[in-house]
Amino acid sequence: MILLSIDPKSKTPAYRQIEVGIRKLTDDGTLKSGERLPSTRLLAQKLGVDRTTVVRAYQELWASGVVESRPGSYTTIRHRLPPGRTSPSAPAQPAKWVEGPPRSKRLYEDFTLLRGKHRPAPAGGVVDFSGLSADRGLCPARDFLRALKVLVGEKGREILDYGDPQGYLPLREAVARRMRTHGVRVDADEILITGGAQQALDLILRWLGSPGDPVIVETPTYGLAVPLMRFHGLTMRSVPLGPEGMDLDVFEKTLKRGKSAMVYTIPTFHNPTGLTMPPAARERLLGLCERAGVPLVEDGFEEELKYFGKAILPIKALDGSGAVLYLGTLSKVVFPGLRIGWIAAHREAIQRLLAVLRFSCLSGNIPAQAAVARLLERGEYEHYLRRVHTAYRRRMETLLQAMKAHLPQDRVEWTTPAGGYTLWVRWTGRRPVDEETLVARLLDGGVRVSPGRFYFPGPVTETAFRVSISNLDEAAIGEGIVRMARVLNGIRG
Amino acid sequence: MILLSIDPKSKTPAYRQIEVGIRKLTDDGTLKSGERLPSTRLLAQKLGVDRTTVVRAYQELWASGVVESRPGSYTTIRHRLPPGRTSPSAPAQPAKWVEGPPRSKRLYEDFTLLRGKHRPAPAGGVVDFSGLSADRGLCPARDFLRALKVLVGEKGREILDYGDPQGYLPLREAVARRMRTHGVRVDADEILITGGAQQALDLILRWLGSPGDPVIVETPTYGLAVPLMRFHGLTMRSVPLGPEGMDLDVFEKTLKRGKSAMVYTIPTFHNPTGLTMPPAARERLLGLCERAGVPLVEDGFEEELKYFGKAILPIKALDGSGAVLYLGTLSKVVFPGLRIGWIAAHREAIQRLLAVLRFSCLSGNIPAQAAVARLLERGEYEHYLRRVHTAYRRRMETLLQAMKAHLPQDRVEWTTPAGGYTLWVRWTGRRPVDEETLVARLLDGGVRVSPGRFYFPGPVTETAFRVSISNLDEAAIGEGIVRMARVLNGIRG
Numbered sequence: 001m002i003l004l005s006i007d008p009k010s011k012t013p014a015y016r017q018i019e020v021g022i023r024k025l026t027d028d029g030t031l032k033s034g035e036r037l038p039s040t041r042l043l044a045q046k047l048g049v050d051r052t053t054v055v056r057a058y059q060e061l062w063a064s065g066v067v068e069s070r071p072g073s074y075t076t077i078r079h080r081l082p083p084g085r086t087s088p089s090a091p092a093q094p095a096k097w098v099e100g101p102p103r104s105k106r107l108y109e110d111f112t113l114l115r116g117k118h119r120p121a122p123a124g125g126v127v128d129f130s131g132l133s134a135d136r137g138l139c140p141a142r143d144f145l146r147a148l149k150v151l152v153g154e155k156g157r158e159i160l161d162y163g164d165p166q167g168y169l170p171l172r173e174a175v176a177r178r179m180r181t182h183g184v185r186v187d188a189d190e191i192l193i194t195g196g197a198q199q200a201l202d203l204i205l206r207w208l209g210s211p212g213d214p215v216i217v218e219t220p221t222y223g224l225a226v227p228l229m230r231f232h233g234l235t236m237r238s239v240p241l242g243p244e245g246m247d248l249d250v251f252e253k254t255l256k257r258g259k260s261a262m263v264y265t266i267p268t269f270h271n272p273t274g275l276t277m278p279p280a281a282r283e284r285l286l287g288l289c290e291r292a293g294v295p296l297v298e299d300g301f302e303e304e305l306k307y308f309g310k311a312i313l314p315i316k317a318l319d320g321s322g323a324v325l326y327l328g329t330l331s332k333v334v335f336p337g338l339r340i341g342w343i344a345a346h347r348e349a350i351q352r353l354l355a356v357l358r359f360s361c362l363s364g365n366i367p368a369q370a371a372v373a374r375l376l377e378r379g380e381y382e383h384y385l386r387r388v389h390t391a392y393r394r395r396m397e398t399l400l401q402a403m404k405a406h407l408p409q410d411r412v413e414w415t416t417p418a419g420g421y422t423l424w425v426r427w428t429g430r431r432p433v434d435e436e437t438l439v440a441r442l443l444d445g446g447v448r449v450s451p452g453r454f455y456f457p458g459p460v461t462e463t464a465f466r467v468s469i470s471n472l473d474e475a476a477i478g479e480g481i482v483r484m485a486r487v488l489n490g491i492r493g
Numbered sequence: 494m495i496l497l498s499i500d501p502k503s504k505t506p507a508y509r510q511i512e513v514g515i516r517k518l519t520d521d522g523t524l525k526s527g528e529r530l531p532s533t534r535l536l537a538q539k540l541g542v543d544r545t546t547v548v549r550a551y552q553e554l555w556a557s558g559v560v561e562s563r564p565g566s567y568t569t570i571r572h573r574l575p576p577g578r579t580s581p582s583a584p585a586q587p588a589k590w591v592e593g594p595p596r597s598k599r600l601y602e603d604f605t606l607l608r609g610k611h612r613p614a615p616a617g618g619v620v621d622f623s624g625l626s627a628d629r630g631l632c633p634a635r636d637f638l639r640a641l642k643v644l645v646g647e648k649g650r651e652i653l654d655y656g657d658p659q660g661y662l663p664l665r666e667a668v669a670r671r672m673r674t675h676g677v678r679v680d681a682d683e684i685l686i687t688g689g690a691q692q693a694l695d696l697i698l699r700w701l702g703s704p705g706d707p708v709i710v711e712t713p714t715y716g717l718a719v720p721l722m723r724f725h726g727l728t729m730r731s732v733p734l735g736p737e738g739m740d741l742d743v744f745e746k747t748l749k750r751g752k753s754a755m756v757y758t759i760p761t762f763h764n765p766t767g768l769t770m771p772p773a774a775r776e777r778l779l780g781l782c783e784r785a786g787v788p789l790v791e792d793g794f795e796e797e798l799k800y801f802g803k804a805i806l807p808i809k810a811l812d813g814s815g816a817v818l819y820l821g822t823l824s825k826v827v828f829p830g831l832r833i834g835w836i837a838a839h840r841e842a843i844q845r846l847l848a849v850l851r852f853s854c855l856s857g858n859i860p861a862q863a864a865v866a867r868l869l870e871r872g873e874y875e876h877y878l879r880r881v882h883t884a885y886r887r888r889m890e891t892l893l894q895a896m897k898a899h900l901p902q903d904r905v906e907w908t909t910p911a912g913g914y915t916l917w918v919r920w921t922g923r924r925p926v927d928e929e930t931l932v933a934r935l936l937d938g939g940v941r942v943s944p945g946r947f948y949f950p951g952p953v954t955e956t957a958f959r960v961s962i963s964n965l966d967e968a969a970i971g972e973g974i975v976r977m978a979r980v981l982n983g984i985r986g
Contacts, residue, residue: 088813098815157629160629202854208593293588359717362689
């Protein structure tokens with residue numbers, strides 16, 4: 001029998017006293033490896049404590065590797081490694097191969113650069129216009145849980161098992177219905193559910209892009225697409241963005257420079273600029289891609305965040321030849337942490353993408369997909385979307401009004417989005433200003449923005465920054481723009 | 494005002510009658526695009542139905558794209574596309590580029606081959622020894638939900654937002670504690686949470702493998718690793734598996750053939766064979782990799798499913814130089830559909846892998862990670878593990894006893910695993926039998942097994958198949974082996 005006692009007057013809880021006691025007896029060799037501990041019932045009785053106290057102590061000992069327990073058997077002291085063979089600590093220096101090949105090295109550099117892009121905030125705090133995640137305050141936490149609970153009740157454990165790697169069928173059906181409301185006629189078998197729009201893009205690049213292939217992108221473009229394409233060994237051919245989206249004359253010439261693996265565009269509420277490509281330009285872009293036999297990747301990540309003016313149909317709605325691979329996401333309306341996005345494409349294309357998904361991660365998170373499907377089916381999604389619309393429309397109006405009222409129009413110009421979260425501010429003062437200086441001075445003045453250079457795959461051709469309203473209320477937006485104006489006015493234009 | 498009436502005697506529910514009515518009025522042009530529908534309150538009053546009935550009808554109409562509704566505004570008939578521009582249907586034939594480059598084409602072939610590997614079952618039904626997913630009946634559905642609910646209560650919406658891309662910190666801490674119980678001393682910053690072990694392997698291949706690089710694998714090896722490595726453009730160098738794991742003499746020679754990007758091994762309850770590499774061989778394998786400066790990828794996917802004999806420490810427990818990248822998964826004990834696995838490695842290696850994960854999918858599913866962390870923290874995981882142990886140990890015992898009692902030992906031999914789900918049956922009859930024939934005859938006899946050829950990266954060197962107990966109870970296992978014996982005895986050995 002082991003020697004242990006409990007001091008009832010001690011501030012240390014009883015379970016901890018038991019845990020420490022047994023640990024000591026193990027360390028000094030009193031309890032040897034393989035030795036049985038008394039049953040929890042017996043020890044509790046001997047020590048005059050509740051049995052749950054002993055259970056807790058044994059759990060702690062188990063969790064830290066001191067004891068082990070086998071089904072239907074006693075708890076025993078864990079077999080220790082012989083000294084000198086005891087699990088070594090990690091060396092300070094990693095092995096040489098850690099850097100990986102050049103493309104991995106470069107990706108890591110991009111990663112650390114992006115991670116470090118934000119200097120610490122000044123003492124007075126900042127208004128942060130740099131984020132791009134949906135305002136979690138607008139997301140339906142309780143409804144999500146309720147949906148999950150109902151599903152487990154209805155479907156049982158099936159819902160937590162491996163599921164259809166193409167995505168939970170009712171979710172694919174709901175997404176297809178949702179796409180039809182945007183004028184895109186697709187069925188569930190033309191949808192692949194992905195871990196957000198980012199995985200969707202990655203899957204397409206893995207499937208269609210071979211190292212050395214050119215990819216046509218608009219410039220500026222989505223910041224996280226640039227290092228990813230580079231990692232895939234793709235060469236980015238930039239087409240400048242005008243007020244009506246990609247400059248199609250330049251695009252046409254770029255197409256003729258030789259076969260590209262794909263064209264990547266964000267025609268609606270473009271990130272970072274907030275610009276939307278008009279219908280006629282969409283038609284021309286699609287026609288050019290079709291004739292050149294080049295797939296068109298349409299990133300519609302903010303498709304549903306239209307606040308002002310008439311709806312413009314996605315390019316996918318015009319696609320009669322299967323030229324368009326459409327990326328969508330629910331991360332802007334329901335919770336981003338659920339990681340639910342999709343690709344809508346020709347069913348043959350979907351099967352190819354499914355093969356890549358299957359081997360790279362087996363399948364997605366089925367319970368999350370099923371819960372979200374339920375929110376879509378029951379029209380609750382539409383309800384959240386309204387709430388999100390109302391909130392973001394007000395914020396965008398506030399932003400645009402404040403900018404008009406306060407910013408010096410001889411020094412900066414900016415875009416006027418019809419939806420989404422972001423707009424683009426460009427330095428137009430007569431004296432050039434370095435972007436890093438500009439962004440740093442804004443931060444010193446209490447405003448954080450996203451530096452423009454992160455959105456250029458090649459040379460940075462303008463001094464600009466991105467402003468996002470996704471996580472700021474109207475008061476903060478107003479205050480932020482006043483601060484921004486103060487800084488801009490203080491720079492010699 | 495629109496003309497609608499409800500037939501209260503109809504079997505069609507009232508909401509459906511309203512839905513169909515409005516749809517008809519839209520189709521025949523009575524209701525024009527942009528036209529307002531009456532408020533739900535007003536229409537309910539006019540039709541003498543409950544307001545929720547009208548709300549339901551409007552939701553159905555919205556879901557199928559007939560109407561649209563804007564925040565703070567009326568429900569209106571959706572703007573239709575002009576005829577001829579109406580969202581075209583997908584063409585029967587996809588565009589030519591759908592096949593992708595050769596490596597994507599090959600991956601798709603592998604995918605369709607694997608998908609089609611199971612011929613339809615004969616009329617009498619089959620005992621299916623081919624699966625490898627955890628028995629969902631043993632998984633904790635209610636506990637998972639309860640954990641999620643408590644978390645939302647405690648942490649609020651934060652838990653459903655974008656989270657730490659490296660993985661929810663308390664989960665990393667719990668996994669690190671868990672690894673310490675297997676003799677591996679790691680901290681939370683040496684853990685990367687992944688979407689299952691499959692994504693873990695894929696991330697490592699993306700980070701360290703460049704097209705053309707050789708990778709050393711044991712043969713047979715994990716079936717889904719083979720097409721994935723091929724997709725990455727890697728060349729597989731096979732080392733045959735003996736009763737003590739990889740043949741280390743052959744391995745040593747293979748290492749000398751030139752720099753390999755990595756070595757991939759499953760030392761514990763190897764898939765497909767169920768074999769476990771003894772401690773001395775592990776030490777030698779690690780030493781060889783360290784001296785050659787080649788990373789050792791240790792796939793420990795069934796580490797915790799040890800039923801018989803003494804625990805053998807993972808190779809990672811011996812790793813003092815950071816040479817080992819360890820893959821783990823929770824899919825064999827908690828729900829596989831949650832997609833939770835991890836990599837344990839040097840913290841510098843983890844940072845590199847994190848960069849790849851960040852750009853390829855932003856982050857994992859945080860709510861699932863948080864809920865599982867809670868199950869681990871509270872010792873509930875240990876409880877499930879015992880349940881799983883008890884069940885699978887009994888099944889494995891039943892399998893081994895039945896095989897010994899019934900199978901013709903002049904025609905087949907098989908491995909004797911100390912844990913895990915699978916074992917490997919090899920044809921040893923004097924007359925050679927074609928594996929496809931063997932597997933087909935087994936199926937005709939009412940037993941499905943997993944064909945051996947799927948586990949060979951190169952030429953298939955033996956007629957063999959994999960038997961798994963993951964989803965069969967003891968009665969089914971007994972019956973399955975009786976059937977198997979009947980078929981094997983019927984083949985001229």
